Amino acid sequence: MAVTGRAVLAGFLAVAAVxxxxxxxxxxxxVALGVLVVLVAADVLLAASPRALRLAREGDVTLRLGxxxxxxxxxxxxxxxxxxxxxxxxxPPSADAxxxxxxxxxxxxxxxITTTLTPTRRGDARAAGVTVRSIGPMGLAGRQRTLSAExxxxxxxxxxxxxxxxxxxxxxxxxxxxxxxxxxGQGSEFDSLRDYVPGDDVRSIDWRATARGDGVVVRxxxxxxxxxxxxxxxTGRTSAGRVGDTPRLDHSMDAALLLAxxxxxxxxxxxxxxxxxxxxxxxxxxxxxxxVSRIVEAMAPLEAELVESDPAGMVSTVLGTQGRARRLVVLxxxxxxAALEEGLLPKLPALTSRHMVMVAAVADxxxxxxxxxxxxxxxxxxxxxxxxxxxxxxxxxxxxxxMGVEVVDADPEHIAxxxxxxxxxxxxxxxx
Amino acid sequence: xxxxxPTAPPPVPEAFEPAGGPIARTWRAIRAPLVLFTALAVVAxxxxxxxxxxxxxVLEPESVSPDGTRALVRLLEQDGDVDVARSSAxxxxxVADAGEDTVLLVxxxxxxxxxxxxxxxxxxVDTVLVQPSVLALSAFAPGLDVTGRIDTxxxxxxxxxxxxxxxxxxxxxxxxxYTAAPDSAAVGCYPSATGDALVQxxxxxxxxxxxxxxxxxxxxxxxxRGNAALALNLLGADQVVWLRPDPAQVGGGSSMWDLLPAxxxxxxxxxxxxLGLLALWRGRRMGALxxxxxxxxxxASETTEGHAGLYQSRRARDRAADALRRGFxxxxxxxxxxxxxxxxEAVVAAVxxxxxxxHARLRTLVYGDRSDPFTADDRxxxxxxxxxxxxxxxxx
Numbered sequence: 001m002a003v004t005g006r007a008v009l010a011g012f013l014a015v016a017a018v019x020x021x022x023x024x025x026x027x028x029x030x031v032a033l034g035v036l037v038v039l040v041a042a043d044v045l046l047a048a049s050p051r052a053l054r055l056a057r058e059g060d061v062t063l064r065l066g067x068x069x070x071x072x073x074x075x076x077x078x079x080x081x082x083x084x085x086x087x088x089x090x091x092p093p094s095a096d097a098x099x100x101x102x103x104x105x106x107x108x109x110x111x112x113i114t115t116t117l118t119p120t121r122r123g124d125a126r127a128a129g130v131t132v133r134s135i136g137p138m139g140l141a142g143r144q145r146t147l148s149a150e151x152x153x154x155x156x157x158x159x160x161x162x163x164x165x166x167x168x169x170x171x172x173x174x175x176x177x178x179x180x181x182x183x184x185g186q187g188s189e190f191d192s193l194r195d196y197v198p199g200d201d202v203r204s205i206d207w208r209a210t211a212r213g214d215g216v217v218v219r220x221x222x223x224x225x226x227x228x229x230x231x232x233x234x235t236g237r238t239s240a241g242r243v244g245d246t247p248r249l250d251h252s253m254d255a256a257l258l259l260a261x262x263x264x265x266x267x268x269x270x271x272x273x274x275x276x277x278x279x280x281x282x283x284x285x286x287x288x289x290x291x292v293s294r295i296v297e298a299m300a301p302l303e304a305e306l307v308e309s310d311p312a313g314m315v316s317t318v319l320g321t322q323g324r325a326r327r328l329v330v331l332x333x334x335x336x337x338a339a340l341e342e343g344l345l346p347k348l349p350a351l352t353s354r355h356m357v358m359v360a361a362v363a364d365x366x367x368x369x370x371x372x373x374x375x376x377x378x379x380x381x382x383x384x385x386x387x388x389x390x391x392x393x394x395x396x397x398x399x400x401x402x403m404g405v406e407v408v409d410a411d412p413e414h415i416a417x418x419x420x421x422x423x424x425x426x427x428x429x430x431x432x
Numbered sequence: 433x434x435x436x437x438p439t440a441p442p443p444v445p446e447a448f449e450p451a452g453g454p455i456a457r458t459w460r461a462i463r464a465p466l467v468l469f470t471a472l473a474v475v476a477x478x479x480x481x482x483x484x485x486x487x488x489x490v491l492e493p494e495s496v497s498p499d500g501t502r503a504l505v506r507l508l509e510q511d512g513d514v515d516v517a518r519s520s521a522x523x524x525x526x527v528a529d530a531g532e533d534t535v536l537l538v539x540x541x542x543x544x545x546x547x548x549x550x551x552x553x554x555x556x557v558d559t560v561l562v563q564p565s566v567l568a569l570s571a572f573a574p575g576l577d578v579t580g581r582i583d584t585x586x587x588x589x590x591x592x593x594x595x596x597x598x599x600x601x602x603x604x605x606x607x608x609x610y611t612a613a614p615d616s617a618a619v620g621c622y623p624s625a626t627g628d629a630l631v632q633x634x635x636x637x638x639x640x641x642x643x644x645x646x647x648x649x650x651x652x653x654x655x656x657r658g659n660a661a662l663a664l665n666l667l668g669a670d671q672v673v674w675l676r677p678d679p680a681q682v683g684g685g686s687s688m689w690d691l692l693p694a695x696x697x698x699x700x701x702x703x704x705x706x707l708g709l710l711a712l713w714r715g716r717r718m719g720a721l722x723x724x725x726x727x728x729x730x731x732a733s734e735t736t737e738g739h740a741g742l743y744q745s746r747r748a749r750d751r752a753a754d755a756l757r758r759g760f761x762x763x764x765x766x767x768x769x770x771x772x773x774x775x776x777e778a779v780v781a782a783v784x785x786x787x788x789x790x791h792a793r794l795r796t797l798v799y800g801d802r803s804d805p806f807t808a809d810d811r812x813x814x815x816x817x818x819x820x821x822x823x824x825x826x827x828x
Contacts, residue, residue: 002716003709011706018699025698032702092724100718131719146719241732248732366733377810378744380817384752385739387759394762
């Protein structure tokens, strides 16, 4: 049951009518109330039943953060009365689903309403229900019912670092010697023989093959292919802190996606693991081809957990379930001295003895800005605290490098390309 | 990078929907307020069971508050009857019904009409007037005038031949003071500079006693000095008629509500209905609110800010200076081609070579020593930061 502003207006008209009725006030009052009640009740009874409505949804299932998803909701009215009223398609607040819309569905027909979602957060958004308010023919009152129309929209990480992909891919092609600039590939794995072209490095001429044939033949080299990379995302408490306006976790995801896309193009196999005290998400490379879409899909519902990460569990998960082949393990975490020295550093040797390990961390530009503050004595205390943080970060970095770990430490703007560069450098040096 | 395949995501378990049907939910929602309300009601009933309400008011014979006279009335009731009259008619009836030995006490007589006062004055009974109005004074004891006033409750001595006063001795009777006309048969007691606080006029067969204040009769003052004795002496009789008139009632008339036209009066009914509709119109939501789990919003630099706050509140200049110097050294050492673990001498020597500064001064600036001149106060700390900044500028 719901009433409209028109019913309220009718009520106040009744008040006015009774007020000027004079001596017959008692009768007028009873009659006015009776008429009001009868009209409202009739309208409620004559309104099309919202319960009988049939709902059907179609539309987008996934979208990238920042885009909009369009969903269509079809309202079928099987009753013999026209449905007139309002419909609210309810979604969680962060999905930004817009307010209620007016609808008119003639008897026996169907109408479609469109809901546009522009989520402000990554993850799954579930439809909370469709509330239909059906107003009677007089427009005084009506019936209301919340119906269920299940749908889930998954908002994927935005992958802002996609724009770096072409540049990094061309660097990669340079390695392979396929670049249009005809620079000789720097890879270390023998690829094929081809005819000499002026400009080729004379050192790469294969004299044996040249002696067998007519022309001069050179060897080409290519970087190693089919190496395995495991991207480990730390979803513990240190990933919850916001750098700028975005959690560190999301910056790490961005970097991980660029690396995964790049490595996929380079012919390497990329696995993905999200871990804090237990495995939050896991993607294993299956066959050839890019794993990026599967990794994106796995990342979407991940949120930072407010628990201390368990590096021992993480190391044993990496060692235990992922086969025995040597691989590049990229750990995306924070260079937090306390957390790392207590947890990860003692466990690292087990990892570095079998795998190549790279640690990537998002630095906070706010700390750098604090370290440069000089305005007053109070600002100096802030600068000192920031210097202390930076100093600890440097200490942990040095410690990690001493253990043979590659460290990538960059602010949110540069972490993705820096990680990609580090990967390309490793590939160029043949260290994978 | 290929766009992800539009597969339906796995179902997410219900996170916010409370278990149970609508009745269970409603019950859960109202049970806490219900229990609270019941508890309050029980407490209120229990408290009201033990309470007895006493009327309040000045010289009110039933009142237990400091300005009431319940204590005196109880004392009088041990020897005789006390009849509390609330109007002059009641008082006259009580006096008529009483026997020979009767005392009429008149308090708050400004609430009585002049003719009522005259009627009362004509009664043939011993009368005690407590702080009478001028009208009452002229009706009961013509020839007596109010001639002064001292602080209420001031102690005075009798200094007269009136047995009741002599027996009571000193009493807190200060209040209005009276002076009798020279030719009247009045006995004045408790004299002060401008008159007597208690005057007894003997008429034909009955006496009229005028007391300048009701203070000695009250619960608060009864136990002080000779107050109780004086009161009992004045009022000692088989029957005491205690007149404390109620305020006169304002005559009936019709209320505002009755004066309204019938139509307006009856329009309240539809008004209630219209307001109900208004509340329903504005208050009815389109479906329930949708809950959502929000992520924590904490800056990554939170711990650093916390450190800064601690340094600042404790004025930890030594630690701040140490952190600033360490930061300078760690940034400078690689530029100078030094290992991170280079000795202080080596660092100072390398810096001095590039900047041409004095060794000792640099050593103090970059490492400090036992009596560090840069941690004495905040200004020194600023000088340290300036020195380090200047140094790194010249090394660039």
